[in-house]
Amino acid sequence: MPQYKNNPTKSNTERASVPGSRASITIEASLVIPIFLFAVLCFIYTMEIQVLQTQIRFAVENAAKEEAAQVSVIPVVNTVRLQRNIVEQIGKDRLDHSIIINGAEGIRCNQSYLSIFNDEIHVKAKYSIRLPFPEFTRIEMPLRQEMVVKAWTGKQNKNKEQGADEIVYITKYGSVYHESETCTYLAPKISYVSYKEVGKLRNRYGEKYKRCTKCSYGKPISGVYISEHGNKYHNSLNCSGLKRSIYAVKKSEVGGRKGCSKCAH
Numbered sequence: 001m002p003q004y005k006n007n008p009t010k011s012n013t014e015r016a017s018v019p020g021s022r023a024s025i026t027i028e029a030s031l032v033i034p035i036f037l038f039a040v041l042c043f044i045y046t047m048e049i050q051v052l053q054t055q056i057r058f059a060v061e062n063a064a065k066e067e068a069a070q071v072s073v074i075p076v077v078n079t080v081r082l083q084r085n086i087v088e089q090i091g092k093d094r095l096d097h098s099i100i101i102n103g104a105e106g107i108r109c110n111q112s113y114l115s116i117f118n119d120e121i122h123v124k125a126k127y128s129i130r131l132p133f134p135e136f137t138r139i140e141m142p143l144r145q146e147m148v149v150k151a152w153t154g155k156q157n158k159n160k161e162q163g164a165d166e167i168v169y170i171t172k173y174g175s176v177y178h179e180s181e182t183c184t185y186l187a188p189k190i191s192y193v194s195y196k197e198v199g200k201l202r203n204r205y206g207e208k209y210k211r212c213t214k215c216s217y218g219k220p221i222s223g224v225y226i227s228e229h230g231n232k233y234h235n236s237l238n239c240s241g242l243k244r245s246i247y248a249v250k251k252s253e254v255g256g257r258k259g260c261s262k263c264a265h
Helices: 008-070 079-090 092-096
Strands: 113-115 120-130 140-150 167-171 190-194 223-227 246-250
Touching: 008 079, 008 120, 008 140, 079 092, 079 120, 079 190, 113 190
Parallel strands: none
Antiparallel strands: 113 120, 120 140, 167 246, 190 223
16 A cells, blocks of 8 residues: 655745744734834824814913903003913813923913004913923924904094194103104013013013012012013012103104104104
């Protein structure tokens, strides 16, 4: 009776090929799965960023409208109150558990101001978000939301008087006269900011803010007042360091003063 023997070479080849195939599949899976998971994570981050931007935009708009009503009492943007209103509308717990760096405290409104020239409130909310990378890389994305609303000041436009007896505005040591009492050269931009942040802020010329010796005594409890062109922080909005003495005179009495390049025509 013929005997059939197994082909040892073929059997060994088949047996050897199986572990190799499994190893190649394992290597491919180890490369593809992390890439797939990272793509899913990026998609989730993108959706979360869009949701946060929408929530912050609506919160900034509502907070700006509330601040527009407040400046009729005190003509300055309270950035501490502005930031608190934004956080309350979105929810502190929601922000603290979001991808915003430092959560609710990561939203900064210290660059918001009231433009006395045209009675507009410029609200600027800045924040940064974490990106899906290891924390040691410190890769983040800065974002901002801006809103401009008209302040409710109750002011009415006045018709200018024509002729040499037209009323204009001057300062004690100024070399020009102004046709508008709300000219930005007469009324600097003043903001109310947290005392904890004032050390990080700079004025328009890049200078740090120092303590005003006229109105600041000891350490402020909460916030202080600063101006865009000044280099001092103040405890009182009525401090003379924040204001200029403005005199209304007839145009025929300005002497050798020239017209302001911004408001005089």
